[in-house]
Amino acid sequence: MSDTPFGFGLPPEEPDDGDEGKKKDQQGGGGQGPANPFGFGFPGGPGGAGGDNPFAAMFGSMNPNDLGAAFQQLGQMLSYEGGPVNWDMAKDIARQTVSQGTQDGVKDASVGPAERTAVEEAVRLADLxxxxxxxxxxxxxxxxxxxxxxxxxxxxxxxKELVDPVAERVGMAMGDVLPEEMQAMAGPLIGMMRSMGGAMFGSQIGQALGTLAGEVVGSTDIGLPLIPAGKAALLPLNIESFGKDLSVPMEEVRLYLALREAAHQRLFAHVPWLRSHLFGAVDGYARGIKVDTTKLEDVVGQFDPQNPEQIQEALQQGMFQPEDTPEQKAALARLETALALVEGWVDAVVHAAAKPRLASADALRETLRRRRATGGPAEQTFATLIGLELRPRRLRDASRLWASLTDARGVDGRDGLWAHPDMLPTASDLDDPDGFVHHEQLDFSELDKMLGDAASGSAGKPNLSKDEEPGKGTDAAQDDQGEGDGDK
Known part of the structure; x- marks a missing residue:
């Protein structure tokens, strides 16, 4: 932190070298020193630009338009009194980003009737x-x-639900960057700093959302339910951009993406605990993230309303670090496993539905896997801004596990595991899918035996299911049990 009381980067006083002309220039047009008490880095102009006008001394050669924009941005930052993120600013910047097409050179456009019909038909067929x-x-x-x-x-x-908890921690940290002896006297200043933090976050989140809006093809691309259950959503403009270089008919691309969207919607709609499970995993990981206050001091100390790129560059370097504790590592494992299980199930189910019907199913599956595994620029921006990567690192492992469960227990037995979070595979199960499948079969066989014993009222009687006849082979009995497990 700088040597100034509030850490805002006041420049040191220069010694008087006897050059009166130079000294006069510093006082009248140098742009630094007492005329700029908060040291916000406003550029100064030549001494003749402003004469005795103190504003000219502060802003020098800035033209009126730039000056107005700087004051407007500064006013927005300092007048904000909401939560840890200025979401009004975030929404405005995101909408501006998509309207101008700054993320990919393609400007946003309203969806026409033909595109709406194509999406509705694709989702309807995908559901079938x-x-x-x-x-x-x-x-x-x-x-x-x-x-x-x-x-x-x-x-x-x-x-908002995802970002606010982490951003709140930054707002608190912005007050902590002041020396302890100054905090009691700096109430208004701390409020101003938090307003600045909300605006800086709003600007960055807005740009990230605008960029992400140019990449996603539906409402479930990041693996989390971004809208209420029951509505499948696709973005025709982005579907066209996604499929233009794949050498696959656009109808097949749209249908495959509709399959993924509809599969996610089935999971989120009919597994009532899943939403809270996923967001609980995100929250558990976020609670263990700490703020790099050294980097935060640099951002605050170099604040310049005329040069927002400077703040963006500083924030994009990342100021969040996960704590190196067993609890945080466990939280990360839970989050990665939860995301992988959702994406792996969708991958396996969509492949089973598309493989017999679409010639391009394998190629589209691999393209989506790679895209999801690497993430786009916007996902990386969120990772640096809030320390959170919403990326299923073990997608392929999870997909193999769900496929193995399908082979071993059928569709009903596989989907039955979503009945309760304690029934789901763990991170260690992803290391050994066959072991998990075999273990699950044994567990359910023992459970059936105990239930049969309890029903018969005697542990000494042979445990025969109602469909099992004397002399029927053990393997056949286990097969019958396996087929019924999915309903439990």
């Missing part, structure tokens, strides 16, 4: 195909085609 691949019923009561701006508006409430 999924009926053969999963025991979970349809979760999409409606299908909508969104523009990028509509995606921003619809998903903003969930982003």
């Amino acid at each position: 195909w999924l009926d053969d691949a999963t025991s979970l019923p349809s979760g999409a009561a409606s299908a909508v085609a969104w523009s990028r701006a509509e995606w921003v508006e619809a998903t903003l409430p969930v982003w």
Whole structure:
């Protein structure tokens, strides 16, 4: 931190070298020193630019438009009195980003009737195909085609839920960067710093959301439910961008992506505890993130309203670090496993539905896997801004496990594991999918035996199911038990 009381980077006083002309320039147009008490780094101009006008001394050669924009941005930052993130600013910047097409050079556009019809038909057909691949019923009561701006508006409430807890920690840390002896006297200053923090977060989150809106193809791309259950959403403009270089008919691309969206919706709609489980994993990991106050001091001390890129660069370097504790490592494992299990189930189910029907199923599956595993620029921005990577690192392992469960226990037995979070595979189970499948079969066989014993009223009697006849082989009995396990 700098040597000034508030750490805002006041420049040191320069010694008087006897050059009166130079001294006069410093006082009248140098742009630094007492005329700029908070040291916010406003650029100074030549001495003749402002004469005795103190504002000219502060802002020098800035033209009126730049000066007005700087004051407007500063005013927005310092007048904000809401939560840890200025979400009004975030939404405005996100919408501006998509309207100008700054993320990919493609400007956002309203969705036309033909595109809406194509999306509705694709989701309807996808739901029919999924009926053969999963025991979970349809979760999409409606299908909508969104523009990028509509995606921003619809998903903003969930982003607030994800980002606010971490941003709150930054707001508290911005007060902590002051020396302890100054904090009692600096109430208004701390409030100003937190307002600045909310604005800086709002600006960065807005840009990240605007960029992400140019990448996503639906409402479930990040593995978390961004909208209420029951509505499948696709973005026609982004689907076209996604499929233009794949050498696959656009109808197949749209249908495959509709399968993924509809599969997610089935899971989120009919596994009532899943949403809280996922967000609980995110929250558990976020609680263990600590703020790099040294980097935060640098951001605050170099604050310059005319040069927001400087703040963006500092924040994008990341100021969040996970704590190196067993609890934090366990929280990370829970989060990564939860994301992987959701994405792995969707991957396995969609592949089962698409493989017999789409010639491009294998190619599209591999493209989506790689895209999901590497993440785009916006996902990386969120990782540096809030220390959170919403990426299923073990997608392939999870997909293999769900496929093995399908082979061993059938569709009903596989989907039955979603009945309770304690029944789901763990991170160690992803290391040994066959071991988990075999272990599950043994567990359920023992459970059936105990239930049969209890029903017969005697542990000494042979445990025969109602469909099992004397002399029937053990393997056949186990097969019958396996087929019924999915309903438990």
